[in-house]
Amino acid sequence: MSGGFRVAIVGATGAVGQEIMKILLERKFPIADLKLLASARSEGKKLKFGDEELTVSEAKPSSFSGVEIAFFAGGAVSKELVPEAVARGAVAIDNSSTFRLEPEVPLVVPEVNPEDLEKHRGIISNPNCSTIIFVVALKPLHDAARVKRAVVTTMQAVSGAGKEAIDELLVQTRQVLAGESAVPRVFPHQIAFNLIPHIDVFFENGYSREEMKLLLETRKILHDEEIRITATTVRVPVLRSHSESVNIETERKLTSEEARVILKEAPGIVVQDDVDNCQYPMPLFTSDRDEVYVGRIRDDISHEKALNFWIVADQLRKGAATNAVQIAEALSKRNLL
Amino acid sequence: MSGGFRVAIVGATGAVGQEIMKILLERKFPIADLKLLASARSEGKKLKFGDEELTVSEAKPSSFSGVEIAFFAGGAVSKELVPEAVARGAVAIDNSSTFRLEPEVPLVVPEVNPEDLEKHRGIISNPNCSTIIFVVALKPLHDAARVKRAVVTTMQAVSGAGKEAIDELLVQTRQVLAGESAVPRVFPHQIAFNLIPHIDVFFENGYSREEMKLLLETRKILHDEEIRITATTVRVPVLRSHSESVNIETERKLTSEEARVILKEAPGIVVQDDVDNCQYPMPLFTSDRDEVYVGRIRDDISHEKALNFWIVADQLRKGAATNAVQIAEALSKRNLL
Structure with a gap:
């Protein structure tokens, strides 16, 4: 580490934190100094960063001086510590949902709305994993034909619930194969060989917070309060990539051929x-990749101006860590740090 | 076995055939004689039926005399042998797709269109598993408010591809946990810890046959050529129940409260x-159950006259064997045997 930025990662020991470290190295993000931060529980833990061994504090x-x-990387800690980091002059790139819908906080996917970074006041929010994946594919189609409504069903990997959730799927799967009963801890029910149509808490309207995020965050990112989205989000026994089955209705007819060209x-x-x-x-086959994969692009046989497609992307990378690092790169490029 | 019908099961050694035997016993279907039939490979195999041991031929x-x-139970054998069974005076209840869309063949879900049995000419087709599950939930809502369009994403268990597919999921899962590579045989790709948006062959329009079945079979069962359905069907690493995320647009507004009462x-x-x-x-938690389970019933926030819900049912039971046995019961009750 020499010429570059003084960087901190809060939640460095978790699934997203680990991925941020990996991606900073891969993308050769210029780092002068790297602080690995986590809860008191992880204090003193040693983590590899390239050839160096760093100690978690x-x-x-005061860590942010x-x-x-x-x-x-996400979680409840952001609420308290993001303002502290900003007060000490840092730019915070926050993967938690805490500030995402605050009007003065840019919510950014660099392929979609990098210009929103210009007005930042210290905090930039990373959108929810399923939103990031969705808007990367939606934006070019929206630009081409204006998306009026989307019906989305997500199938989300356990990595979205963190390292313990990944372990839970593996442990439960072994238990089931051994004929033992699988005890749920992270998820409300057994996830091994099962599907759970429940991610995050439920609201009065019957939607989960995860489902509402897809609507509210997409509207903010696209600067389009007219776009209508209904989502059903389902946890599936997959390790780390999220999949989304999407149906969009557009203002002008967009053929599947045209959509394919636009997306390419x-x-x-x-x-x-x-x-x-x-x-x-x-x-x-999309795990450990940074791109959003799109396929099954079809004209909807049930509607003259609708299309179906199927999106998959690595939840930990483009759905979280890669997008955060791309935000840092874009901030640097625009001299906004 | 004494007073009752002379019954044959073709494909008795497969996943659906085994389930038909189980359900005939459970529901005390009156059987005077039971012939277990399968391919030459299974000739001589012994199978338990209650207290008896029967030999597969x-x-x-000539088996149908x-x-x-x-x-x-399904598969390619139906095309040749269903007509042979009918020619010998049997009523054939066929779980294959061969005759489903033939105009003179009733396609029946007993809760939905039992009256179609009246005009049978020897063959009654059992609909595709994902269609059965779907129409049981759709019919009462369609009666109440006329469903104009449905956007459906299915998440289908491996049991839909037979016993070998169930084994493949279990074997591959063990291989992955042991750090070995998982070799696909039944499915086009690894299914363990994966999702495959591909069931059956693809048509020119980009839809799979499984996706088109949901449209064409539902139209036939509901006697409604106007209903529009677009589906995306996905194979998931689940053993035996299918799940469906459904969005329906209705002619008149149906609230979630009203839908809940109707479905109950x-x-x-x-x-x-x-x-x-x-x-x-x-x-x-729906495996080994005969009912179709419905939940996540919500007013669609993206459309004034739309609803979301989530359906799960045992693919081998209501999706195949139970429906077939219910057809036999309905035929018997209506003196149509």
Whole structure:
């Protein structure tokens, strides 16, 4: 570490934190100094960063003195510590939901609305994983034909609930195969060989917070309060990529051929759509990739101006860590740090 | 076995055939004689039926002499042998797709269109598993408010592809946990810890046959050529229950409260919809049940006259074997055998 930014990662020991470290290295993000922060429980833990071994410290307000970029991997800690980091002059890139819908906080997916970074006041929010994946594919189609309504069903990997959730799927799967009973701890029910149509808490209207995020965050990112979205979010026994079955109605007719061309040219997207050769996005084969994979692009036979498609992307990377690092890169490029 | 019908099961050694045997016993279907038929490979195999041990014979045209009801568990054999069974005086209840869309063949879900049995000419088709589950929930809502359009995403258990597919999921899961590579045989890709948006072959329009079945079979069962349905069907690493995320647009506004009341009163349905207590249908807990479970019933926030709900049912039971046995019961009750 030499010429570059003074960086901190809060939640460095978790699934997203670990991925941020990996991606900072991969993308050669210029770092002068890296502080790994976590809860008191992890204090003193050693973590590899390239050739160096770094020691985790407890995240406290004073941890942010001298820090220029503070990545917050997510969770309840953001509410208290993001303002502390900003007060000490850091720019906070926050993966929690805490500030996402605050009017003065930009909510950014660099392929979609990088210009929103210009008006930041210290905090930039990273959208929810399923929103990021969705808007990367939605934006170019929205620009081309204006999306009026979307009906979305997500199938979300356990990684979205953190490292313990990944362990829970693996442990429960072994238990089931051994004929033992699987005890749920992280999820409300057994996830091994099961589907749970419940992510985050439920609201009065019957939607879960995860489902409402897809609507509210997409509206904010696209600066379009007219777009209508209904979502059903389901936890599935997959390790780390999220999948989304999407139906969109557009103002002007967009054919599947046209959509395919638009998506192929759009940033951050890989079109994988050759059903005759069994080519379509699948979570297993998009893990550890930064792109959003789109396939099964079809004219909707039930509506003259609608399309179906299927999106898959690595929840920990583009759905969280990669997007956060891309925000830091965009801030740097725009001299906003 | 004494007073009752002379019954044959073709494909008795497969996943659906085994389930038909179980359900005939459970429901005390009156059987005078039971012939277990399968391919030459299974000839001589012994299978338990209650206290008796029966020997499997090779299914041949002559097997159906004296048979009154022939259950066909599915597959290519139906095309050749269903007509042979009918020619010998049997009524064939066929779980394959071969005759489903033939105009003179009733396609029946007993809760939905039992009256169609009246005009049978020897063959009654059992609909596709995902269609059965779907129409049981759709019919009462369609009667109440006329469903104009449905956007459906299915998450289908491996049991839909037979016994070998169930084994494949279990074997691959063990392989992955052991750090070995998982070799796909039944499915086009690894299914363990993965999702495959591909069931059956693809058509020119980009839809799979499984997706088109949901439209074409539902139209036939409901006798409504106007209803519009678009589906995305996905194979998931679940053992035996299918799940469906459904969005319907209705002619007149149907509130979620009204839908809940209608579904509670409808035959063959269990409404499991108490999100505050984490109660919603899940494949793990609907296996070995005959009912279709419906939950997550919500007014669609993206459309004034639309509703979301989530359906789960055991693919081998209501999705196949139970429906077939219910058809036999309905035929018997209506003196149509």
